[in-house]
Each structure stands twice: as C-alpha cells, then as structure tokens.
Amino acid sequence: MSSNQTPLSPTTDDTTATNEISKKAAKKEAAKQEKLRKKAEAAAASAAAAALSEATIDDPLADNYGDIPLIDLQSKSISDRKWTEIKSLNSDLKEHEVLIRGRVQAIRAVSKKMAFVVVREGGYTIQCVLMAAKEKVSEQMVKFANALSRESIVDVQGSVSVPADSIKGTSQQVEIQVCKIYCINRAVPTLPINIEDAARSEVDFEEAEKDGKQLVRVLQDTRLNYRVLDLRTPANQAIFHLTSFRGIHTPKLIGGTSEGGSAVFRLDYKGQPACLAQSPQLHKQCQFLVILGEFLRLVQFSEPKTHLLIGISVMDIVDRLFVAIFDHLNENCKGQLEVVSRQYPFKHLKYLRKTLQLTFQEGVQMLKEAGVDVDPHGDLSTETERKLGELVHTKYDTEFYILHRYPLAVRPFYTMPCYDDPSYSNSFDVFIRGEEIISGAQRVHDPDFLANRAEACGIDTKTIATYLDSFK
16 A cells, blocks of 8 residues: 555444344443343332331331321321421421421431431421331331432331531421331432432532542532432522422423323334424423422321322312312402303303212212113213203203222223222323313322233333333
8 A cells, every 4th residue: 555545444334243243232232221220229119128028127116207108198088287397397396296298318327226317398397307216116116217218209207306516418407306217209219319419519529629539520410310309409409499480391292102002103213213202291290309398298197107199189179179169259250250251151050069079880870770780890982971961951050070099990001099999090080061170189109009000001111201200
C-alpha cells in the first residue's frame, strides 16, 4: 500500500454488526443485573421475614408491632381512629397520644434496647423514639424497627414529648415516644437512589470537596428514571406546593397496556413495541401519592390491625359532595336553571338526603326480577345500566345512586378484591338517571400481588415495571 492511500475504514455492514453486538451485550448485561437485583431482594425479604418471626417468639407485646398482612389492608369498615398530620405536631401536643402515618426516612440503632426512626409525611419529618420498657416496648419491637427499610410506609402510635435540646435533621422539634409501630408497605432493602443523595445542593458538593470528601451525585438521567423517588425530596415537594397546581403531563405512548383488554392501538416506535395509552391512571396514581401527601386518610378501620383507607368512606364523600352541589344549584341558581329549561326543557333531579348505595349483586337481582338476564360476574351494558336506573327510580324514588362491589373480572388489574369474596372488588360507579358519571376503587399497593393481578389480566409486567417499582 502506497503512503498516499487512504486507510480502509469499516463498512456499513461491519458498523451495523458491531452495533448489534453492543446492543445484545448491553441487553444481556441488563438482564443479568436485573436477575441479581431480584435475587438480592428475595434474600433480603426472606431475612426480614425470618427476623420478624424470631422477634415475635414468646413476646407478649407482639401485637404492638409487625407487618400488616394484605387481607387486613382491604377496605372493610370505618372506625373512629384519629390521625394527626406530622406538620401539625408541636409542643402544644405534649403528652398527647397521636397516630401518624409516613415513610421511614432514616433509622439509627443506638442499642438493642433503643432506636430512633425518622418518619416523613410530605415535606415534614418527626423523630420517633423506641426504648425498651417493661410492659410497653419489648427488645423484639426495637429489633423490628431497626430492620425496617428506608421509604417503607409505617403507622406509628405514641405520646408526644419535648426534648431539652433542639433536634437536628427533622422539621418538627418534638418527638414521639412509640408504643406501637406497624409496617403497611415494606420498601425494597436497596433503593436505586437515596432521598438524601437526591436532595443535596451544589453548595453541599463544593463544601465536601473542600474537606476532601466525596458525596454521591444523582445525575439527571437517574432522577428521570426513578422520578417517583426524586419527587420525594423536600425541594420538589415545596415546588409543587408553591405552584398551588398539581397538573401533570402523562405520556401518550407507553410500552404496554395500562388497563388490559384487546382494544389497544399498538405500533412500532423506533424498533420497540409501544401502544397508545388507554388511560393515565397509573401515572396519576404515582404522582398523587407523591405530591398530594404520601397517603390519603379518608377511612380508618375499626379492627386493631386494619389500617389502610379508601373504598367505603370515599363513597360517603361522593354522597355528601354531590348532594351539596345539587342543593346549591336548586337553592342559588333557580333563575339560571329556568333560563336553561326554556331552551332545553328538563325535569329536576330526584335525589335522597343520604345517597342510595347498592351492591352489584343487589342491582343484578333487581334486573333479574324485572326479567333482564344478567351475568352476576360480568359487566353491565349501557342499555342494562339505563334499565337499572329506571328500576331504582321506581323502587327508591331517586335518580342518583352508587353501585359498588363490582366483579373483579370486569375491573382493571390494580383494583383491590373484596376481603370477604375475592371474586368481587372494592370498587364503585356513580349513576345519574342510569348514566355512569364517575367511578373509583381501592388500589392494590402490594407490588407482588399487583404483578400477579397484572399477569392474570394478560398484561406483560415488563411493560409496567416502572409502575410496579414505585411500590417497592
């Protein structure tokens, strides 16, 4: 080859082949890392279960702590348990007993008989103290608290105390002397990012560099990949509260179905399978839990170990809300209603002071008695819903009602089954004159059960991995 000849460069085919090998290697490595992660999670979960089992052996105070089983988290009945927001905890509540719910932000094990657990709700934090004491707090209970993973959701009950010195690292300058602590939803032992790492400012990095220290920096791509965690930082919480608007823009193209079923528009997006989003439900749920408070306290249950909320009381709220709206229109908008009726004649809506709530089975029975054949485990057609509206009007003299406990098979995969009959669900639809206007349900929050429900509904869990991971 002469000196002035141009060196040979790789051909297009060679480059393509190299890229394909690189992509395959990257996918293989990603699959390997995912397998190792799941193995580590399983080992950690097994260790935690073993530790809890060992801790509760021969402990007379075992009922005062532990992981709440899923069946006790399904909507059942309403209790008079009162919750206190962490942001409202101050010295005025000294020696008052309170019940809080929040995420475990930090744990400091002092000894076998003492531990500190920092619990966070929204942007507010409180230090909870567990100190072994006869007939109050056992050493096993302290051990249970020390074994909790960060970002797990816990219920804490205890009395408020005011320490002599100021508390560093928490927003509230009081403590809770814990007498009961329950884990509602346990986070994975190792999170992809730590909240304290994601919350650091550039000033923190500059000062650390001066001192010769190296801090973990959470890069932008990582923040976006694990946005459900990044949004929990104090700064992000404050930003959303400052804007006084919780609007979000959800993706319109997603990797898989969000509701299940066959009516999905599928397409190829840059070599990857995708489909048009059926509903932004999954994204709204993640955003709602992060921005509007970690947990919604609409219902508290009567049994000692039933803690989760939603379902029953939400229907009561819908009842009071719509009755108030109807009353306001009838009392304060008579002139406008009359003007509308001149061009669009209508009859005034009939509704009860206490909104009628029928179970799905009761609705099906009414339809069968009227000669309408209905599958007790199937959905109602539009025509059947209108017929039921007529029957309800005739029997109960109301055009506004709520139908609840729908068959599980006709609701999305994330709907919680009924505790007493898993073939039905903790869900409801609201009707006016036989037309559905809104619907709702208690959501499944347990990641393993959620994955099983998705698979049962024919949804590939890989396509909703980000959603499932938000509960871990």
